[in-house]
Amino acid sequence: MFNEIKKLLRESPGLKAKVIASKVGKDKSDVNKVLYAHESDFVKDDKHQWYLKPAELRVTLPPKQWLTARLFEDALLQGDSPLASPLKKVVLMFSEGSKLLLDATARLLSLCNQLAHHGKAVEINFNDAPSTLSYFDRIGFFGLLASSVVVTPSRPLDSKADKYRAGNDGVVEVAAIDPQSPDQDIPRRLQSSFKKVAARRHWTDAFTVLCELFNNVGDHSNSPIPGFAALQHYPNGAKPHIQAVFSDSGRGILGSLEPVLDAKYPDVADRIRASRLPEGVALIQEIFRRGGISSNENEARGLGLKRTGDLANKFNAHITVRQHTYEVRIHYSETGDIKFSSRLNMHELEGTHICFDFFLDGS
Incomplete structure (x- = not known):
């Protein structure tokens, strides 16, 4: 009967059980x-x-607009979770x-790599957005x-990121971060691009931030999927700004710190429980308020974020x-x-x- 029902619904979808039974x-x-x-x-x-x-x-990204992370997540939520879905192709x-x-x-890059790592077939279709494919090629998306x-209509054969690397003051192409042997030059490359578009008085502080976020990838990764960093300058709009991203697909901050919280940081564990917030949310707030929480013996690393x-x-x-x-x-004011x-x-999205x-002041 299973095959009969399957054949019937393939030919005539949208039938009620009573109609299926009669047929x-x-x-x-x-x-x-x-x-x-x-x-x-x-x-x-x-x-x-x-x-x-x-x-x-299928996940369809909305047309004719720039998508922030929030809008990208909204598009994902229109259907089942790609990672949790039983469907084998996304x-x-x-x-x-x-x-x-x-x-x-x-x-998007992290999600695709995680899906592929879990054995799912993945396709990214750029047929209606060729300029986006070209931009992804320029920033090194396809290299990682x-x-x-599968990239439709086709994956670029010659990388524009390799051809024009460091040729745009406002871009640092996606750079892989190997937790076992991280390229320590990556923060310098990020800072070099930052210095070309930001005021001199911010350079030192920005380098500290970039180094700490770079190191965080190694602290919480432990994944065969490479972490990565990238930077982009957005000069137009009401608030010109530089956006730097650091991604890994590993254990995440909660996965790294949860096993040691009660033993090493009982006061923190008590505050998290008392907050009545989801544990991961409360832990991140603790880290940015107080710091000093580390999963290894180097307590100084716990102050990074x-x-x-x-x-x-x-x-x-x-x-x-x-x-x-x-x-x-986390929102900061002047x-x-x-x-x-x-x-x-x-x-679901694994890692951190x-x-x-x-945000730049234009000086």
Whole structure:
């Protein structure tokens, strides 16, 4: 009966169980047993009409706009979680004029590599957004994209990132970070680009921030998927700014620190429980408020993100930390005030993904 129902719904989707039963010559109760026993094959809508589940999960990015990380996440939430879905193929569709800011691009790259690592077939379709494909080529996106990911219409053969590397003052191409042997020149390259578009008085502080975020990738990674960093200058708009991203696909901050919290930092563990916030959100807030929390013997490393935050107010900066199914935004004002906001119930994304927005004063 299973094959009969499957053939029927392929030819005539949207039938109710009573109609299916009449067409296959079986009792409605027997048909319902088959339908509910094979939820990976059949799905019904709110009108109790049955369909075959699609063979692939499609994520369509909205047209004719620049997508921030928030808008990218909104697009993901229109369907099932790509990582958690039982579907074995994920297609990411760029609509006409879909363009991604660097923070969204970093999340897309990490998601695709994680899906490929878990054995899923992945396709990114740029048929309606050729300029976005060209931009991704320029910043080195395809150099770090898993080789199994299908790029439509085609993956560039000759990398523009390699050809024009360091040829744009406002771009530092995506650079892989190997946690076992990190390229210590990456923060210098990021700073070099920063110096060309920002006031001299910010250079030293910016380098400290970039170094700390670079080191954070190694602190919380432990993944065969390479971490990476990139930088982009956005000179137009009401608030010219520099966006730097640091992403890894490993254990994440919570995964690294949770096992040692009660033993090494009982006061912190008590505050987290008392906050009634989700544990990961509360932990990130603790790190940026107080620091000094480390998963290894080097206690100074536990001050890294706290130091980043302490310097952020000089840029009137925003920091976003994305982990698993939530993100925390840390907002700083020029007076040094710190505020937190969070977003919960996001689709799964492994690791830690940090975006630092340096807002420039134009001087």
